[in-house]
Amino acid sequence: MFITLEGPEGSGKSHQISGLADFVRERGYEVLTTREPGGTAIGDQVRQVIMNMKNTEMDPRTEVLLFCSARAQLVDQVIRPALSRNVVVLSDRYGDSTLAYQGYGHGLDLEALRLILGFATGGLKPDLTLLLDVDVVEGLRRRRQSGGEWNRLDAYEVQFHQRVRNGYHELAGSEPERWRVIDANASPEMVQSNIRQVVGQRLVPIK
Ligand code: TMP
Numbered sequence: 001m002f003i004t005l006e007g008p009e010g011s012g013k014s015h016q017i018s019g020l021a022d023f024v025r026e027r028g029y030e031v032l033t034t035r036e037p038g039g040t041a042i043g044d045q046v047r048q049v050i051m052n053m054k055n056t057e058m059d060p061r062t063e064v065l066l067f068c069s070a071r072a073q074l075v076d077q078v079i080r081p082a083l084s085r086n087v088v089v090l091s092d093r094y095g096d097s098t099l100a101y102q103g104y105g106h107g108l109d110l111e112a113l114r115l116i117l118g119f120a121t122g123g124l125k126p127d128l129t130l131l132l133d134v135d136v137v138e139g140l141r142r143r144r145q146s147g148g149e150w151n152r153l154d155a156y157e158v159q160f161h162q163r164v165r166n167g168y169h170e171l172a173g174s175e176p177e178r179w180r181v182i183d184a185n186a187s188p189e190m191v192q193s194n195i196r197q198v199v200g201q202r203l204v205p206i207k
Pocket of ligand 1: 009036037067093094095097098099101102153154
């Protein structure tokens with residue numbers, strides 16, 4: 001089973017995914033977590049280029065192709081082999097981030113992006129996608145406060161992040177059987193509990 005977590009900045013995906021991994025493991029499954037961009041030796045190098053605050057002149061199309069190059073490597077080297085061993089794969093971001101950020105955020109053509117995504121992933125789609133939905137200003141505030149990496153993409157204006165969030169809602173609305181929206185403005189404990197409830201319904205206990 002392939003589960004992805006998506007959301008705007010500061011939605012708490014990275015924190016929530018480790019709790020979710022524990023939960024899935026307790027249900028008897030082998031679990032693999034991945035993070036985009038990155039998750040492979042090549043992908044981590046691509047991540048450095050994308051996030052580098054000095055790369056201010058980067059064209060959004062360059063951004064797309066870099067994200068998708070890291071993703072192609074991750075799918076081929078990590079995700080598909082794990083799925084073929086019945087491992088539950090939990091990914092912190094996947095193709096929907098490209099549609100939300102480069103498509104809705106930067107205004108690139110969504111159909112072109114879907115073609116590129118299909119090529120990069122060989123058509124691999126998640127079975128379940130959780131949208132950790134957080135208010136944009138609150139999310140950016142959390143990012144700054146956490147003292148973690150503040151990257152080139154965080155630095156885009158608030159309106160950009162608002163378009164990203166709205167885009168996520170459109171994507172979720174257009175494929176309701178794949179998406180579940182989780183209110184990430186709630187406390188981390190409440191968010192984790194809601195995530196576990198959704199995922200628990202999809203997992204058959206095997207132990
Ligand atoms: P994160 O590691 O905090 O989730 O940051 C990843 C950043 O990269 C975040 O700003 C979203 C952005 N991103 C895209 O713009 N497009 C993509 O396809 C992916 C995977 C990430």
